[in-house]
Amino acid sequence: MRDAVAVTGPGAVLSDRVKLTDEQRLDWLRLIRTDNIGPRTFRDLINHYGGARAALTALPALARRGGASGPARICSLEDAQAELKAARSLGVELIALGEPEFPPRLQMIDDCPPLLAVRGRSEVLMRPPVAIVGSRNASAAGVKFAERLARDLGAAGFVTVSGLARGIDAAAHRASLSTGTVAVLAGGHERIYPAEHAPLLEQIMAEGAAVSEMPLAWEPRARDFPRRNRLISGLSVGVVIVEAARRSGSLITARLAGKQGREVFAVPGSPLDPRAEGTNGLLKQGATLVTEAADVIAVLEPILGRGFDLPAQEPEPDTPGLLDVEPGDDERARITGLLGPTPVSIDDLVWLSRSSPAIVRTVLLELEIAGRLERHGGSLVSLL
Amino acid sequence: MRDAVAVTGPGAVLSDRVKLTDEQRLDWLRLIRTDNIGPRTFRDLINHYGGARAALTALPALARRGGASGPARICSLEDAQAELKAARSLGVELIALGEPEFPPRLQMIDDCPPLLAVRGRSEVLMRPPVAIVGSRNASAAGVKFAERLARDLGAAGFVTVSGLARGIDAAAHRASLSTGTVAVLAGGHERIYPAEHAPLLEQIMAEGAAVSEMPLAWEPRARDFPRRNRLISGLSVGVVIVEAARRSGSLITARLAGKQGREVFAVPGSPLDPRAEGTNGLLKQGATLVTEAADVIAVLEPILGRGFDLPAQEPEPDTPGLLDVEPGDDERARITGLLGPTPVSIDDLVWLSRSSPAIVRTVLLELEIAGRLERHGGSLVSLL
Numbered sequence: 001m002r003d004a005v006a007v008t009g010p011g012a013v014l015s016d017r018v019k020l021t022d023e024q025r026l027d028w029l030r031l032i033r034t035d036n037i038g039p040r041t042f043r044d045l046i047n048h049y050g051g052a053r054a055a056l057t058a059l060p061a062l063a064r065r066g067g068a069s070g071p072a073r074i075c076s077l078e079d080a081q082a083e084l085k086a087a088r089s090l091g092v093e094l095i096a097l098g099e100p101e102f103p104p105r106l107q108m109i110d111d112c113p114p115l116l117a118v119r120g121r122s123e124v125l126m127r128p129p130v131a132i133v134g135s136r137n138a139s140a141a142g143v144k145f146a147e148r149l150a151r152d153l154g155a156a157g158f159v160t161v162s163g164l165a166r167g168i169d170a171a172a173h174r175a176s177l178s179t180g181t182v183a184v185l186a187g188g189h190e191r192i193y194p195a196e197h198a199p200l201l202e203q204i205m206a207e208g209a210a211v212s213e214m215p216l217a218w219e220p221r222a223r224d225f226p227r228r229n230r231l232i233s234g235l236s237v238g239v240v241i242v243e244a245a246r247r248s249g250s251l252i253t254a255r256l257a258g259k260q261g262r263e264v265f266a267v268p269g270s271p272l273d274p275r276a277e278g279t280n281g282l283l284k285q286g287a288t289l290v291t292e293a294a295d296v297i298a299v300l301e302p303i304l305g306r307g308f309d310l311p312a313q314e315p316e317p318d319t320p321g322l323l324d325v326e327p328g329d330d331e332r333a334r335i336t337g338l339l340g341p342t343p344v345s346i347d348d349l350v351w352l353s354r355s356s357p358a359i360v361r362t363v364l365l366e367l368e369i370a371g372r373l374e375r376h377g378g379s380l381v382s383l384l
Numbered sequence: 385m386r387d388a389v390a391v392t393g394p395g396a397v398l399s400d401r402v403k404l405t406d407e408q409r410l411d412w413l414r415l416i417r418t419d420n421i422g423p424r425t426f427r428d429l430i431n432h433y434g435g436a437r438a439a440l441t442a443l444p445a446l447a448r449r450g451g452a453s454g455p456a457r458i459c460s461l462e463d464a465q466a467e468l469k470a471a472r473s474l475g476v477e478l479i480a481l482g483e484p485e486f487p488p489r490l491q492m493i494d495d496c497p498p499l500l501a502v503r504g505r506s507e508v509l510m511r512p513p514v515a516i517v518g519s520r521n522a523s524a525a526g527v528k529f530a531e532r533l534a535r536d537l538g539a540a541g542f543v544t545v546s547g548l549a550r551g552i553d554a555a556a557h558r559a560s561l562s563t564g565t566v567a568v569l570a571g572g573h574e575r576i577y578p579a580e581h582a583p584l585l586e587q588i589m590a591e592g593a594a595v596s597e598m599p600l601a602w603e604p605r606a607r608d609f610p611r612r613n614r615l616i617s618g619l620s621v622g623v624v625i626v627e628a629a630r631r632s633g634s635l636i637t638a639r640l641a642g643k644q645g646r647e648v649f650a651v652p653g654s655p656l657d658p659r660a661e662g663t664n665g666l667l668k669q670g671a672t673l674v675t676e677a678a679d680v681i682a683v684l685e686p687i688l689g690r691g692f693d694l695p696a697q698e699p700e701p702d703t704p705g706l707l708d709v710e711p712g713d714d715e716r717a718r719i720t721g722l723l724g725p726t727p728v729s730i731d732d733l734v735w736l737s738r739s740s741p742a743i744v745r746t747v748l749l750e751l752e753i754a755g756r757l758e759r760h761g762g763s764l765v766s767l768l
Contacts, residue, residue, distance in 0.1 A: 141657075268652030268653060268655070268664055268673075269653065270525050270529070270651075271529055271651060271652070271674070272525045280673065283652065283667070283673050284675075289652075291668075
């Protein structure tokens with residue numbers, strides 16, 4: 001059976017929004033909580049099989065074809081039921097991509113989580129969101145500026161989005177508690193990081209929300225923070241970087257924002273201030289300079305005025321798609337043989353294997369489900 | 385007799401450079417030191433009469449026609465001889481526009497001084513010049529950055545140009561003493577401002593120069609500083625503004641640089657630092673952001689590589705020029721009657737008076753020589 005909410009790609013199903021049944025929501029949860037299934041693989045599977053239930057049924061065969069060492073670890077119905085129940089008892093809603101409450105801009109990103117765990121006032125996600133991020137090790141001036149900016153953007157009707165981190169993030173949240181602010185968590189709703197910000201998060205709940213794509217009890221690891229950053233930018237119309245040293249995580253958020261087509265703003269600082277190296281660098285690369293909220297509003301207002309910029313939908317090519325083809329064993333071995341620990345592009349794999357893109361992508365999906373493939377940015381893949 | 389060095393407009397006579405005779409230099413000096421004769425009027429007169437001598441002869445009649453209240457105060461030959469002698473005894477050369485030693489970029493500006501008083505190593509004016517200017521009331525960080533920038537640009541082969549003021553200017557001069565730096569004075573060479581920088585100026589002389597368009601003993605007044613600023617930018621390929629508050633004089637230099645087609649650079653600062661308000665504002669308007677010398681060099685090197693950007697020479701219109709026509713008394717009265725204390729554009733005067741542009745401009749020149757006209761920016765004029 002085809003799920004009522006189709007997931008055909010970025011920007012899909014903005015109209016025709018309907019709610020999943022509880023049964024479908026549990027299937028979605030099982031599929032995204034299954035090992036080796038990320039947001040992109042989720043989308044590929046659900047698009048091909050028409051629903052999460054059918055995809056779950058197909059997983060063991062796919063994993064076997066991908067050379068999985070053992071049986072695929074599929075999230076059980078019981079585990080999914082337990083997570084859904086625990087979430088609801090914490091006041092956390094699992095909102096599915098395509099449902100009316102799902103944050104509209106986030107749907108546009110390529111690796112949008114199929115389920116977003118939202119606590120607090122989910123309606124705040126419908127108002128114009130602007131991210132304010134920056135150094136944890138912020139200067140007093142940086143904190144003061146972040147507060148001023150968040151307060152003024154809040155007064156102008158924006159909802160601030162940030163990462164609940166120490167320094168700039170916390171300052172931005174605090175200054176916009178009364179106008180609405182959204183904390184995007186790297187871990188689950190039961191594992192607030194840093195723990196000292198749990199009281200701040202409770203204050204945020206009054207007029208704002210916290211969101212996470214992770215299971216409730218997920219302890220955030222280092223690599224979950226950059227992953228989380230794509231949600232901060234993906235939720236927002238624009239991202240303001242207040243202070244950032246040369247290799248700051250905020251620069252990752254800025255880069256992701258640029259790739260997602262979000263506006264990137266940066267606050268200037270003295271060339272002698274190491275905490276301004278990152279933001280000055282962004283300005284050299286074309287970020288909009290911000291010294292006051294009006295600089296942000298002047299850029300974002302016209303964008304909000306013209307509604308969503310839906311990416312131009314390319315006509316569906318009249319060629320076989322992913323999983324519509326069945327690779328032969330020779331083909332599968334040839335493609336797998338071209339892979340190694342060094343990332344290579346999918347284009348190169350197609351070229352070198354002389355197989356069709358549909359075949360190559362199907363083999364890669366099988367490998368991924370089998371836990372043998374790692375996907376990097378820019379269509380690069382490597383063998384684990 | 386036509387002076388060997390013709391002054392036909394911005395960018396003229398870059399080839400065919402010859403030296404003035406001493407006799408001609410004295411005539412030029414008399415003409416530019418005569419009341420109500422500024423650089424533009426000087427050029428108009430010398431172009432029309434073919435030389436300074438003939439222009440001097442014509443002045444009394446022009447002033448009379450302009451309605452001068454008394455006889456025109458023309459600089460005497462004796463005064464000019466005395467100035468030239470005093471200058472030479474101080475080691476100051478009066479270099480004429482069009483002579484080989486005249487700073488090449490300065491010739492391009494619309495209101496280039498016909499004579500530049502140069503002390504020190506005039507050959508330094510032939511090397512690629514970059515201006516570094518900023519607040520007198522500079523911060524320690526601003527001073528430190530100006531020093532670093534001047535040192536690095538000096539090491540890269542640039543000559544720094546600045547205004548000998550306290551703060552950023554002095555820091556830029558000091559850090560490039562050994563590589564060559566040019567101080568542009570608002571007063572004459574005998575009236576160093578601020579007086580405390582006289583020892584710094586002597587250090588500058590070793591490898592650099594000081595320039596002024598004013599008589600040796602000219603005490604700088606407030607309005608001479610913005611006038612001087614056009615020389616700082618006019619001498620330079622680009623201008624770097626290091627620190628500038630909202631209404632800083634450095635912003636005038638930046639504006640003039642833009643009008644003169646020079647590159648404008650600005651150093652960013654915290655939005656909470658009032659000394660960065662001006663530079664951040666320039667960045668918003670499109671100035672190039674500078675955090676290190678390489679940012680300046682990257683923009684200026686290609687410009688230096690392609691040599692001078694001579695403005696496209698418009699073909700001489702086949703219509704009567706300034707002073708080629710003789711306004712009738714009625715016409716002169718009608719045009720003068722349209723003028724008042726509020727600045728009006730020359731275009732409007734032509735339109736309202738129904739006189740030809742040549743007639744209008746001739747009447748304006750007469751009024752100017754008579755000391756009755758003030759010229760503002762953007763072709764605006766008013767009656768004094």
